[in-house]
Amino acid sequence: MRDLRRRAAERLREAGVASPERDADLLLAHVLGIGLGRLPLVDGLDAAQREAYDALLARRADREPLQHLTGTAAFRHVELAVGPGVFVPRPETELLAGWAIDAARAVEGTPVVADLCTGSGAIARAVADEVPGAEVHAVELDEAALAWAERNLAGTGVDLRHGDLATAFDDLAGRFDVVVCNPPYIPLEAWESVAAEARDHDPHLALFSGQDGLDAMRVLERRAALLLRPGGVVGAEHADVQGESAPGVFRATGRWRDVADHLDLAGRPRYLTARLAR
Structure with missing residues (x-):
């Protein structure tokens, strides 16, 4: 999970997102339906969650507002x-x-x-x-x-x-x-x-x-x-x-x-x- 979050943040950083770590974590928490504080307790994602997370990261990397993605x-x-x-x-x-x-x-x-x-x-x-x-x-x-x-x-x-x-x-x-x-x-x-x-x-x-x-x-x-x-x-x-x-x-x-x-x-x-x- 640490590697997943690190790679996600780096992807957003390369796209010019101003707060890559936080945005990556917020999107991950959104996919999992949990609060940010519970992310360290998560062991991994299933296939559907990984697909959903990757899709949201791609949209955020295209600079779609974070709030549009979470609603x-x-x-x-x-x-x-x-x-x-x-x-x-x-x-x-x-x-x-x-x-x-x-x-x-x-x-x-x-x-x-x-x-x-x-x-x-x-x-x-x-x-x-x-x-x-x-x-x-x-x-x-x-x-x-x-x-x-x-x-x-x-x-x-x-x-x-x-x-x-x-x-x-x-x-x-x-x-x-x-x-x-x-x-x-x-x-x-x-x-x-x-x-x-x-x-x-x-x-x-x-x-x-x-x-x-x-x-x-x-x-x-x-x-x-x-x-x-x-x-x-x-x-x-x-x-x-x-x-x-x-x-x-x-x-x-x-x-x-x-x-x-x-x-x-x-x-x-x-x-x-x-x-x-x-």
């Missing part, structure tokens, strides 16, 4: 169903979700939260899970991603709608305490620099946003100003090179105060927050 992605305290057609939630986005959760908890009474560009439903699901009394609304434009969100948000009470960030929730304008969004933010010119897992498998609608990557951020600024009550807050993820330009979208309009940027666990600019002026 799940962990996000804070919940597990999401993911696969082709939906953006795989990243660990960095858990920080933005944590901010939204804290902001919702700080509201007196029932907090009203909007998750725009919900994708798999990750942030909406996390808010509903950790702030049980919250009124949570979510919107997604892409139909394939919407199907995954429907699956992940079923039974949570989240109001999930099919629609555009730019026109979402007209009927609830001025009611929201918290607006949170992980919009597309990659410049079109950065195509070649995007990891193969995202570029070749995540929906492009969830990745690219104009020449400077801020087209969706500008739409979000306008929409959040309409949806939030005075004093309500907005949070949005951005690329690590947009630590000045993304908050600048909000500062430039004069509609916001307390505009701030926040770092991820690696110390890189990751998301902005702002409060709608009264």
Whole structure:
């Protein structure tokens, strides 16, 4: 088993996978239906298990996202169903979700939260899970991603709608305490620099946003100003090179105060927050 795991990791390393040992072990545990901690107790694989493992390794070596192969992605305290057609939630986005959760908890009474560009439903699901009394609304434009969100948000009470960030929730304008969004933010010119897992498998609608990557951020600024009550807050993820330009979208309009940027666990600019002026 040690040799099998070593060879599998080397195969993924040669293919350019960023975390070859862990991915090889996660796929092996997935084939066996066990947790990672039990792998040292396994003596070997039968023929069917070896065939299944080899097939998954080949797909991962082709840079298909690990989460597409296992069918799940962990996000804070919940597990999401993911696969082709939906953006795989990243660990960095858990920080933005944590901010939204804290902001919702700080509201007196029932907090009203909007998750725009919900994708798999990750942030909406996390808010509903950790702030049980919250009124949570979510919107997604892409139909394939919407199907995954429907699956992940079923039974949570989240109001999930099919629609555009730019026109979402007209009927609830001025009611929201918290607006949170992980919009597309990659410049079109950065195509070649995007990891193969995202570029070749995540929906492009969830990745690219104009020449400077801020087209969706500008739409979000306008929409959040309409949806939030005075004093309500907005949070949005951005690329690590947009630590000045993304908050600048909000500062430039004069509609916001307390505009701030926040770092991820690696110390890189990751998301902005702002409060709608009264």
